[in-house]
Structure formats: C-alpha cells, structure tokens
Amino acid sequence: MNDLDGYRPSPSWFAHNPYGIHGIGHAGRVLVWANLIARQLQADGVALSLEPVRWAAVLHDVGRLSDGWDKGHGARSADWVSENRHSLPSWHPLRIAKSRNARLVGSGADSRLEGAAKECHDKW
Numbered sequence: 001m002n003d004l005d006g007y008r009p010s011p012s013w014f015a016h017n018p019y020g021i022h023g024i025g026h027a028g029r030v031l032v033w034a035n036l037i038a039r040q041l042q043a044d045g046v047a048l049s050l051e052p053v054r055w056a057a058v059l060h061d062v063g064r065l066s067d068g069w070d071k072g073h074g075a076r077s078a079d080w081v082s083e084n085r086h087s088l089p090s091w092h093p094l095r096i097a098k099s100r101n102a103r104l105v106g107s108g109a110d111s112r113l114e115g116a117a118k119e120c121h122d123k124w
Contacts, residue, residue: 008058
C-alpha cells in the first residue's frame with residue numbers, strides 16, 4: 001500500500017462530496033484494482049507505465065457534481081486534470097482520454113485484493 005499513498009486525493013479536488021459514494025474511498029478502491037490489473041499486465045509482458053494508470057484511477061470522478069447519474073463527469077474530470085496536472089504530487093504527463101462509457105468489468109476478487117481495497121478505504 002505504501003507505493004500508493006502518494007496518489008491519495010485531496011478533498012478539495014472533488015467538485016462534489018469527497019466523502020460520498022464516488023469520493024476518496026471509491027478512488028482508493030479503484031486505485032487498488034487498477035494497480036493490481038496493471039501489475040499483472042506488466043508481469044505478462046505488456047509494456048505499461050503504472051503512474052498514468054494510477055492517476056486515472058484516482059482522478060476519474062473528481063468532476064462529478066452528484067453521486068447519481070452524471071453524464072458529463074468524465075469530461076469534467078479530464079478538464080480538471082488538464083487544468084491542475086502540474087500541482088499534483090509525483091505528476092507525470094498523462095494523456096487524457098475523454099470517453100462516453102469506458103468500463104472495466106471484473107468477475108470476482110481474491111482475499112488479498114479485498115484486503116488491500118479495505119485497507120485503502122479504511123485508511124483514506
């Protein structure tokens with residue numbers, strides 16, 4: 001978990017409730033999943049930089065205006081990153097993809113992942 005602490009979002013980054021459904025805790029859980037998947041892809045020989053994956057996981061909901069249906073939150077989040085990227089800790093240039101409906105569907109989790117996600121949720 002220590003290598004992920006530098007990606008902890010500030011409550012001030014969120015347009016909506018940073019402690020709501022799509023706030024800091026959610027960002028931490030998505031970070032754990034994204035990091036695990038990216039590391040597995042690296043182990044499988046895929047050339048992949050972890051930093052953009054991690055930042056995308058943490059920042060994908062900062063532009064939300066509600067925890068409900070929020071059609072434009074992806075574009076607003078991307079705009080926020082474009083405007084604030086140089087003030088982010090450990091910043092590395094990201095290519096921001098504005099997508100209408102990008103999702104990653106998983107089919108379960110092992111106990112290590114669940115433990116890491118819970119630790120991130122409890123800690124953040």
